[in-house]
Amino acid sequence: MKKRILIPEEISSHLINNLSADFSIDYQPKFTAKEILEVIGNYNIVIVRSKTKITSEIINAGKNLELICRAGTGVDNIDVEAATRRGIPVMNTPGGNTIAATEHTMALILSLCRHVPQANISLKSGKWERSKFNGTELYGKTIGIIGLGKIGREVALRAKSFGMSVIGYDPLISKEVADQFEVELCDYEKLISSSDIITLHIPLTDDTKNIISASTINKLKDGVKIINCARGGLVDEKAVLDGLNSGKISGAAFDVYTEEPPKNLELINHPKVVATPHLGASTEEAQEKIAIQLTEQIKAWLYNGKLEGCVNAINLKYINDEKVKPFLELAEKIGIIHSQILKGNFVKVMLNCYGSFLSKYLYVIKAAYLKGLIQNLASPPINYINSILIASEMGLSVEEKILPADKIYSTLFSATVVTNSESLTISGTVMLNNNSLITAIGDYHSEIKPEGNLLLYYNQDKPGVLSKVSAVLASFNINIAGLSLSRLGKGLDAMTIINTDEVVEQNVINELMKVEEIRKIYSIRFS
Structure with missing residues (x-):
């Protein structure tokens, strides 16, 4: 049958x-x-x-x-x-819709710059309003591409053919890969302040939601144009509407919306907006x-x-294997920690598996680690199947080694990430009771469970720092669930990691930075 x-x-x-x-x-x-x-x-x-x-x-x-x-x-x-x-x-x-989405992006850019939809409606209504639809040339303009995956790269190639200067922001792309597409890799702040046109080609995650917001728009170049053919929710639609009304934004084009079909008809009907009903992949x-x-x-x-x-195929194979599953979770969480505390573009990853047990599962552990590292930064959705491939396509060099058992831990996983501005090694193990532990971050020893939420800070080793931090957390009703302290020596630099029941938001971070002994501080989420 x-x-x-x-x-x-x-x-x-x-x-x-x-x-x-x-x-x-x-x-x-x-x-x-x-x-x-x-x-x-x-x-x-x-x-x-x-x-x-x-x-x-x-x-x-x-x-x-x-x-x-x-x-x-x-x-x-x-x-x-x-x-x-x-x-x-x-x-x-x-990959099946890469060219379709790319060409639709270019169609919206050209329609926006030359007022094609508005002029078409005007002429068909019997009017002849040539002066009303004076356009803007692409030649010589700077286009900023947020997200240099397959679609972003194809947009870059087509923008170059129009004589545009192309800059791009993507934490996963190395300079060498960007150079292949003649894209000037830059940080986010430079892109939004330097671009005449901004186009988005990234997934929607907690980190990318409203990546174009009211605060962002204040930093944009006057007269900028914004295009979103990627995912609804990347752009704060109300903030864009306000920017259009104020003149800060000279035009916007949307193919995707926070709510589909969109109910914000004020934005759709704005005279400076070109809008299509999610047609990016709609070609024969x-x-x-x-x-x-x-x-x-x-x-x-x-x-x-x-x-x-x-x-989810590899995940299916190992998810119920009680021996392997804890190490996959550990590797992924180490990747998440790296992704949330490192600055700059990822250049190289070095993975070390200590002990004969881990040597059997190096490939899937590698996949789990890379999933944690890039899952909020890349498209399509990252999983154990595609994480290695996507990392490779992004130009991320990954090396792995099998080494003899560690002197302290019979099985140990260690990952080092090198960016264009810093590097950091994080190590961890799984205990006999299947509890995961982060055993070291950089030069600092630790014994902390990678679960819930973490607050990590570096400070000068002085009496009373922890009590000051605890007081700030208490004032925001944040409960401490676990603690690990480490220092390089008496009076020298120290590192503290705290498990908290609640997420430590930016307003709490701002208050903690007032503690004079603290140098750096990070809030890490595993959810």
């Missing part, structure tokens, strides 16, 4: 035609979430684009569900964690590429047991 596929939204006919010989396909493009929930138990595979949300409720109701497929890149409309718990692979098709060619790629992946799964393009 053929396996059954449910497709509950509009999708390319190429995909249906390519799969119809091998599967029983039920194409229901108008299905509601309630209707999906009622029938999902009858299907082995579900295929969606971006509209349909595959929730944990739907996944848990899918008693026969074996595979969840996203015909596109992002999987934010699929509860991947719930699928992983059920042992269901989640498959996507990264892109949909055909995605259809071909997804067909090949599904058939490889069916006939050869291969899990290509899966965002």
Whole structure:
């Protein structure tokens, strides 16, 4: 009997035609979430684009569900964690819409600079308003690209062909990689203050949400133009509207919105805004590429047991292995710590696994570490399957070594990251009770569990510093759950790591920096 596929939204006919010989396909493009929930138990595979949300409720109701497929890149409309718990692979098709999204970005930039939509409407209404639509040339202008992944790089190449100066911001890209695309790598502050046009090509994460905000707009070049073809939520839409009304922003173009369909019609209808209904991947060619790629992946799964393009496959293999799982979690958390305290662009990573046990799992430990390091900085969504590949594409050099057991710990994982401005080594182990410990950060020994929230600070070793810090935390009702102290010598530099029950927000950091002995301080979140 053929396996059954449910497709509950509009999708390319190429995909249906390519799969119809091998599967029983039920194409229901108008299905509601309630209707999906009622029938999902009858299907082995579900295929969606971006509209349909595959929730944990739907996944848990899918008693026969074996595979969840996203015909596109992002999987934010699929509860991947719930699928992983059920042992269901989640498959996507990264790269299929790169050219389509790139060309749509350029179409919006040109439309914005030459007022094409507005002039078209004016002429069709019987008017001849040439002077009203005086445009702006791209030649000689500076375009700032936030995010230099596949789409950002393709935009850079096309911008260069228009004679533009191209600058880019991406913490994962090395200067050598940026040079290949003739992009001047710079920090975020320089990009937003120097660009005539800013275009975004990054994923939506806690770190990138509202990356263009009211405070950012105050630092922008007067008359800047902003384009968002990436993800809704990267731009504070109200702040952009205020910037358009004040004249700080001369134009904006949107293909994606915080809420879709958008309800902020004041922004959509603004005379200086060009808006399209999430068309970045909507080309015949892109949909055909995605259809071909997804067909090949599904058939490889069916006939050869291969899990290509899966965002949770390796995780599925090891997630229930009680011996390996704690080390994967440790490696990922060390990567998260590195990502949140290091400054500059990542250049090189060196991973050391001490002991014979870890040598067997070096590849997946490497994948787990890189997932933690780059998961909030890269697109598509980073997981154990694609973290190594994405890191490589970003030009991040990764070296790994298997070494004899450490003198103190029989199994030890150590990671060193070199940026263009600093380097830092963090080590950790898993104890017999499966509790993880960070054993060293740089030259400082520690014994702290990497869980919840961490407050890490460096200070001059003097009596009373901890009590001052504790007092500040208490004043903000932040509870201390754990503590590790280390120093280089009496009266010299010291490091303190504190587990806190609550996140230490920036306003608390600002207050703590008033403690004169503290030199640097970091708030680290693992969620």
